[in-house]
Amino acid sequence: MRLSIPSGPFKAYLFDCDGTIADSMPLHLLAWNEALAPYGAHFPADLFYAWAGIPVPRTVEMLGEHFNLKLPPQEITEAREAAYLKRLPQITPVYAVKEEIERHRGRAPMAVVSGSPRASVIRTLDYLGLLDRFAVIVGGDDCARGKPFPDPFLLAAAKLGITPTDCLVFEDGELGIEAAKAAGMQFVRVPVSATGILP
Structure with a gap:
């Protein structure tokens, strides 16, 4: 490149x-979807890349608004971070x-x-x-x-x-x-x- x-x-x-x-980025997308799964939510790849750079708690709010779901920002932020950190060796x-x-x-x-x-x-x-x-x-x-x-x-x-x-x-x-x-x-x-x- x-x-x-x-x-x-x-x-x-x-x-x-x-x-x-x-x-x-692909690892972050996996981490997001692992964190969102218990809430019946999913982060489509096109939205994920379009929203890249937005702070995590705000992204949770935007996902909730987009899919008309009540998503807890703190819990999902913590779960997403834990899911990402376990993938760190793949980076x-x-x-x-x-x-x-x-x-x-x-x-x-x-x-x-x-x-x-x-x-x-x-x-x-x-x-x-x-x-x-x-x-x-x-x-x-x-x-x-x-x-x-x-x-x-x-x-x-x-x-x-x-x-x-x-x-x-x-x-x-x-x-x-x-x-x-x-x-x-x-x-x-x-x-x-x-x-x-x-x-």
Whole structure:
């Protein structure tokens, strides 16, 4: 997979986690459906990929609204996280993105900006051996408004002390790309498919 990188220059690099750094989206979909099954609910793949980047509790609310079901956000969030963590050994990095991370290591500050809970992001990065590459981690529980709002990317830029227009975002999700644009940041689209990362 080749990434189309804007010429820059950039002073900081911001990365989504799931589907961008980690080839974990198919595993997250399995975890979601395991957590939803006791409630008679199902997360269709097309909706799952369309809603990528939205914080987990909000996603539970949206699923309830979409299917006219009463779903308990806290219980499903906890069950989804447990179902994901047991699949952690199956995760691999998105190698083209990992190359970019290694290229900028020690040269420019980097952050992870994800809709997943911060603890989940930390576990994923730690498992992949990439946690120490990032100066800042913004999880879905760090902002009142998640993607597609610009808030998570703006928070990461502020924590890094870098002007938003000097940041480059790596994203696989449409809502994340919307958020990057709204933050005034250029972006790199990481290709995905319903079965995971494209070759």
